[in-house]
Amino acid sequence: MSRGLKELEEKVFKKDLCTACGACLSLCPYLRSWKGRVVKLHDCGLEEGRCFAYCPKTGGDLAGTGEQESTQRDEQLELGPVRKILMARGRDPIWREKAQSGGVVSALIDFALKKKVIDAAILTLREDDFLPKGRIVRNREDILNCAGSSYVSGPTLEALNRGPWNGEERIGVVGLPCQAIALRKMRSSSLEKRTPIDKVGLIIGLFCTWALEYERFHAFLKERLGQLNIQKLEITPPPDRLLKVYTDRQLTMVPVDEIRPFIRKGCQVCLDMTAELSDISAGTVEGIEGWNTVIIRSDQGEALFKEAEKEGMIECQSLPEDHLNHLKEASLLKRRRGMDVLQEIGRPEGGKG
Amino acid sequence: MSSIAENNPGRVALLMGNEAIARGALEAGVKVCAAYPGNPSSEIIGTLATVAEEMGLHVEWSINEKVALEVAAAASLAGLRGLCAMKQNGLNVASDFLLNLNLTGCRGGLVVVVADDPSGISSSNEEDSRIFAKLGDLPLMEPASFQEAKEMTREAFNLSERLSLPVLLRSVTRISHARGNVTFDELPRSFKKPEFDLSKPWSAFPAIPNHKILHERLQKAKEIFEKSSFNFYRGPEKPDLIIITSGSGYLYSFEAVNNLKVEERVGILKIGTSWPLPEEFVLKHLRKSENFLFVEEVDPFLENNVKELFAQNCFDLGMKRFFGKANRMIPDVGELSPEIVHSAIQTFLKVKFISRPEDYSRKAHEAVVEMVPPRAHGFCAGCPHRATYWAIKTALALDGRDGFVLGDIGCYSLGMGPSGFSQMKTLHAMGSGTGLACGFGQLERFGMEQPVVAVCGDSTFYHAAMPALANARYNGANFLLLLLDNSATAMTGFQPHPGTGFTATGRVAPVIDLKAVCEVFGSHVEVVDPFDLEATVEAVLRLISAERGVKVLILKRECALVSGKRQRRVFQMEVDQERCLGEACGCNRLCTRIFRCPGLMWDQKRGKARIDEAICNGCGVCAEICPASAIRKV
Numbered sequence: 013m014s015r016g017l018k019e020l021e022e023k024v025f026k027k028d029l030c031t032a033c034g035a036c037l038s039l040c041p042y043l044r045s046w047k048g049r050v051v052k053l054h055d056c057g058l059e060e061g062r063c064f065a066y067c068p069k070t071g072g073d074l075a076g077t078g079e080q081e082s083t084q085r086d087e088q089l090e091l092g093p094v095r096k097i098l099m100a101r102g103r104d105p106i107w108r109e110k111a112q113s114g115g116v117v118s119a120l121i122d123f124a125l126k127k128k129v130i131d132a133a134i135l136t137l138r139e140d141d142f143l144p145k146g147r148i149v150r151n152r153e154d155i156l157n158c159a160g161s162s163y164v165s166g167p168t169l170e171a172l173n174r175g176p177w178n179g180e181e182r183i184g185v186v187g188l189p190c191q192a193i194a195l196r197k198m199r200s201s202s203l204e205k206r207t208p209i210d211k212v213g214l215i216i217g218l219f220c221t222w223a224l225e226y227e228r229f230h231a232f233l234k235e236r237l238g239q240l241n242i243q244k245l246e247i248t249p250p251p252d253r254l255l256k257v258y259t260d261r262q263l264t265m266v267p268v269d270e271i272r273p274f275i276r277k278g279c280q281v282c283l284d285m286t287a288e289l290s291d292i293s294a295g296t297v298e299g300i301e302g303w304n305t306v307i308i309r310s311d312q313g314e315a316l317f318k319e320a321e322k323e324g325m326i327e328c329q330s331l332p333e334d335h336l337n338h339l340k341e342a343s344l345l346k347r348r349r350g351m352d353v354l355q356e357i358g359r360p361e362g363g364k365g
Numbered sequence: 366m367s368s369i370a371e372n373n374p375g376r377v378a379l380l381m382g383n384e385a386i387a388r389g390a391l392e393a394g395v396k397v398c399a400a401y402p403g404n405p406s407s408e409i410i411g412t413l414a415t416v417a418e419e420m421g422l423h424v425e426w427s428i429n430e431k432v433a434l435e436v437a438a439a440a441s442l443a444g445l446r447g448l449c450a451m452k453q454n455g456l457n458v459a460s461d462f463l464l465n466l467n468l469t470g471c472r473g474g475l476v477v478v479v480a481d482d483p484s485g486i487s488s489s490n491e492e493d494s495r496i497f498a499k500l501g502d503l504p505l506m507e508p509a510s511f512q513e514a515k516e517m518t519r520e521a522f523n524l525s526e527r528l529s530l531p532v533l534l535r536s537v538t539r540i541s542h543a544r545g546n547v548t549f550d551e552l553p554r555s556f557k558k559p560e561f562d563l564s565k566p567w568s569a570f571p572a573i574p575n576h577k578i579l580h581e582r583l584q585k586a587k588e589i590f591e592k593s594s595f596n597f598y599r600g601p602e603k604p605d606l607i608i609i610t611s612g613s614g615y616l617y618s619f620e621a622v623n624n625l626k627v628e629e630r631v632g633i634l635k636i637g638t639s640w641p642l643p644e645e646f647v648l649k650h651l652r653k654s655e656n657f658l659f660v661e662e663v664d665p666f667l668e669n670n671v672k673e674l675f676a677q678n679c680f681d682l683g684m685k686r687f688f689g690k691a692n693r694m695i696p697d698v699g700e701l702s703p704e705i706v707h708s709a710i711q712t713f714l715k716v717k718f719i720s721r722p723e724d725y726s727r728k729a730h731e732a733v734v735e736m737v738p739p740r741a742h743g744f745c746a747g748c749p750h751r752a753t754y755w756a757i758k759t760a761l762a763l764d765g766r767d768g769f770v771l772g773d774i775g776c777y778s779l780g781m782g783p784s785g786f787s788q789m790k791t792l793h794a795m796g797s798g799t800g801l802a803c804g805f806g807q808l809e810r811f812g813m814e815q816p817v818v819a820v821c822g823d824s825t826f827y828h829a830a831m832p833a834l835a836n837a838r839y840n841g842a843n844f845l846l847l848l849l850d851n852s853a854t855a856m857t858g859f860q861p862h863p864g865t866g867f868t869a870t871g872r873v874a875p876v877i878d879l880k881a882v883c884e885v886f887g888s889h890v891e892v893v894d895p896f897d898l899e900a901t902v903e904a905v906l907r908l909i910s911a912e913r914g915v916k917v918l919i920l921k922r923e924c925a926l927v928s929g930k931r932q933r934r935v936f937q938m939e940v941d942q943e944r945c946l947g948e949a950c951g952c953n954r955l956c957t958r959i960f961r962c963p964g965l966m967w968d969q970k971r972g973k974a975r976i977d978e979a980i981c982n983g984c985g986v987c988a989e990i991c992p993a994s995a996i997r998k999v
Contacts, residue, residue, distance in 0.1 A: 039950070039951055040950065040951045040952060040953075040992060041952070041955050041990065041992040042955075044759075044763065046763035046764075046765070046906075049765060051762050051763050051765060052762070053758070053759055053762050053763075054758075054786075054955070054959045055959075056953055057953055057958065058948075058950055058953050060950070061950045062950050062951075203950065204949070204950070206951065
């Protein structure tokens with residue numbers, strides 16, 4: 013079977029399953045992203061390519077590649093590999109102010125850079141246009157610029173492929189579940205690598221229920237709000253489920269049901285809510301403002317987290333039982349819905365994508 | 366090289382057919398010559414422009430063929446001799462004026478040369494323009510040799526003055542663009558003063574009396590043509606077959622009859638004055654045989670006219686058999702060749718002749734296949750159009766709404782093929798891309814969501830797209846017009862136009878500024894250098910999503926061949942083969958497989974790209990597209 017751009021186009025782009033994770037970008041001149049879409053510019057003609065190999069939507073079995081062996085003993089049905097689940101937040105209020113929820117991800121990256129666990133991190137930047145793009149960060153100011161959510165997925169991993177890298181840097185990546193899958197596929201691919209995936213020593217995954225299509229979502233916001241500068245987007249927990257849009261002049265609330273039509277189809281078939289292939293996963297704690305749910309999954313994740321706690325960068329609490337149950341339910345629900353959609357479109361489950 | 370302006374009667378010169386026509390005009394004492402460039406006619410005015418000063422002529426590249434004909438006609442109405450030249454498509458443009466000028470008639474000799482292009486070698490169509498002679502009741506002559514091209518042109522002026530009618534002279538590619546010996550006659554010295562006679566207005570209206578006069582003049586033409594030496598018969602008195610032919614068909618027929626050695630059985634009736642048909646002359650030869658074969662390019666013009674004549678006289682003539690395009694003995698499309706005539710004669714006479722061994726083609730192919738590199742019909746090395754279409758393709762792909770490009774006539778027509786990444790989707794007449802955009806740009810109200818983009822060259826813009834652009838603004842069409850301003854009429858040989866700042870004879874002229882014209886028409890206008898790929902992509906993307914209305918993006922970059930004549934290449938290019946990814950994932954020969962500038966070569970032995978230094982014009986665009994930065998400007 014061919015495993016090149018042509019197949020990627022047939023199996024992913026044409027079926028609208030791309031989530032614009034960015035793993036296939038800046039590898040070649042044939043693919044480019046534009047407004048949250050990955051676009052094929054020309055036929056590449058190769059039978060096999062990294063674009064297909066790295067894509068989180070082309071399936072492939074990650075078991076047996078050594079990626080999961082160390083974590084198999086902790087495997088949980090609902091949440092993947094788990095060492096520890098708790099509630100945490102960055103101790104410095106600056107994280108909570110700028111970031112979503114407790115700012116624990118920003119605080120951990122800041123700590124990892126300071127401790128030289130990593131030399132650079134790839135985060136997602138949203139400029140004034142709220143279009144996500146990958147950004148290589150090396151200091152606190154850059155981290156703060158990247159804090160917050162846009163509810164739109166973007167080609168973060170392109171920054172890993174694009175660099176520039178000096179060859180020796182250790183890299184941390186903060187990404188969505190699909191991006192964590194892509195990183196694992198990059199690592200296990202036998203194709204010649206020109207991406208410093210072997211230097212990626214830390215993956216922090218973000219919980220994700222879905223992401224929106226950039227163009228349609230922002231056309232909707234523009235129609236609803238007019239030409240307003242959006243400062244921050246936030247979704248409130250159930251039962252309200254409101255999208256809060258903060259602009260420089262006003263706060264507008266939009267029921268989440270109104271933006272559901274813009275959910276990417278690639279997200280509807282996703283089986284992974286909690287970024288199971290990361291070292292540490294983090295999300296909100298529904299109903300408890302200013303805190304994150306954190307799942308520690310690997311040795312590296314555990315070591316980093318412990319040290320950050322010891323040095324007072326983050327503070328922790330145990331996650332209340334009902335919240336844990338709710339998290340498991342939500343994760344299972346996403347998986348079940350994803351399986352249903354996969355069956356509907358006649359595509360068997362492949363990997364964790 | 367001899368000059369066509371030499372006054373040296375008896376001298377024999379090797380001339381291109383178009384030069385022979387120009388010489389004929391000079392021998393006729395032409396004073397005003399005008400044309401819009403179009404192959405295969407371009408060298409007529411091109412040659413006359415080079416001797417304009419010496420011969421005291423006014424020679425101009427007009428904005429289009431209709432204006433060119435009007436300019437030449439003005440000379441005629443003032444009593445001077447005027448010549449207008451064009452290709453077959455040009456006559457369509459000029460026809461509106463021509464089909465009124467026939468009714469007013471003219472005064473000084475006025476000759477309209479139309480060079481047709483059978484097989485459409487350098488044209489979008491292979492229209493047979495002779496039908497316009499019949500349509501407009503105008504005399505038509507068809508030269509069959511280079512000498513005749515000169516003689517007929519001179520005679521056409523005399524005839525035009527005798528009849529007070531413009532005369533059509535129809536050439537074809539193989540007459541206009543081939544060379545042969547031509548004997549010069551004397552160049553006249555006339556110092557006639559042009560004058561407009563106030564007592565005689567020129568009006569096509571009222572049509573009926575003018576139409577009647579036109580028919581009387583055509584009848585007179587027929588009488589003159591009966592005695593014309595341009596019509597002749599060569600062959601036996603009682604031939605088995607007579608070939609009736611005109612123009613280039615005569616030489617093909619002559620060659621075929623000679624090759625088959627059937628001079629004793631086959632006669633050739635050569636018609637030089639094709640319309641009105643010299644009926645008595647033709648009837649005389651129709652009595653000589655029972656079998657007739659028509660050999661002419663492209664349409665069955667003679668064939669049908671002679672059959673009409675036969676039908677009118679069949680009671681006297683008896684049974685005849687006619688062969689030609691109607692019974693498929695001669696192809697009804699494309700250029701003819703001696704081989705085609707051979708095969709028609711062989712079928713009829715059952716003679717055997719092998720023009721070349723059966724496996725000749727195969728052997729010839731085998732002999733050269735190793736030596737001749739495959740070449741696509743495409744843009745030159747360093748052509749700005751390649752960069753333009755690259756940017757268009759990128760922008761339309763990124764935009765993702767299936768935007769499409771409407772095009773027309775110019776080098777950029779190659780945008781329909783791989784050289785332009787198949788971006789151009791329509792190709793009709795001059796300026797039709799912009800005209801179609803006026804229509805497509807109104808279809809949003811019916812639910813069309815695709816962005817509409819038109820491309821148009823600078824010369825084509827002045828020729829035919831200006832009215833469309835005014836229309837677009839007036840009627841509120843929504844599209845993006847890309848004006849590909851390469852500062853030349855490049856496809857026909859770099860003739861100047863109103864935007865270039867000089868005229869056909871090299872005089873400095875005021876520049877009609879493209880940007881200013883578009884702005885006056887109320888368009889939003891921006892200018893970008895197509896060699897700056899990212900800036901061009903950005904501009905196209907932005908403008909196809911901009912507010913509705915007419916947007917014009919001028920892609921300004923001189924034709925690579927024009928700038929190459931003046932200066933050395935901008936950059937010396939080289940490929941760092943260490944960096945070149947070749948066929949690996951990450952490139953797979955983007956430069957030689959997709960971008961395909963002829964200045965880039967695939968080094969098969971090393972599996973890497975390299976520069977063909979003999980061809981590269983050093984534009985530097987390939988350095989921008991190379992994903993590995995292996996192609997460098999030195």
